[in-house]
Structures are given as structure tokens and as C-alpha cells.
Amino acid sequence: MKKLTLTFTVAAFLTLGALGTFAQSPQAFKYQAIARDNTGNVLPNQKIGLKISILQTIPAGTVVYSETHADTTNQFGLFSLEI
Numbered sequence: 001m002k003k004l005t006l007t008f009t010v011a012a013f014l015t016l017g018a019l020g021t022f023a024q025s026p027q028a029f030k031y032q033a034i035a036r037d038n039t040g041n042v043l044p045n046q047k048i049g050l051k052i053s054i055l056q057t058i059p060a061g062t063v064v065y066s067e068t069h070a071d072t073t074n075q076f077g078l079f080s081l082e083i
Helices: 002-021
Strands: 030-034 047-055 063-072 078-082
Antiparallel strands (some): 030 078
């Protein structure tokens, strides 16, 4: 009985360990927003361009990563990206 319990426990740890080693971080994350003009009006059904940047330490810090996107808003001004 002890041998069977030990075997089961070892098998469980090996299985859980193997599952953890195959985990991967996502390649992108989803972002949604409403596009608006300078006065706050929604921009429905319009082509927009966006530049997404990650800055180091402070809002005016050095750009560590940057990418651009082109998208079209829906009738509510909503757009969706995968960053």
C-alpha cells in the first residue's frame, strides 16, 4: 500500500511538473478603445492610425518598445487591437 501511494504521488508530481514546463506567455494582448477627436466627439466608421509605445520609468522616459497599427472604427467609434 505504501509503495502504491508513493508511486501515485511521484506520478502526480511528474505530471504537474511537466505541465508547468510547457507553459508559454501570450504573444499579444487585446486592447479596445473608442476613438475621439480633439473635442471629444466619437469618430464612427473612420480609418485611424495608432502608435503604441512602452516608456521606461516615467511618462517622458526613453521608448523601450514601439509599434504602429492601422484600423477602422465601427459605428460607435470602437476599435480593437492585438498588441
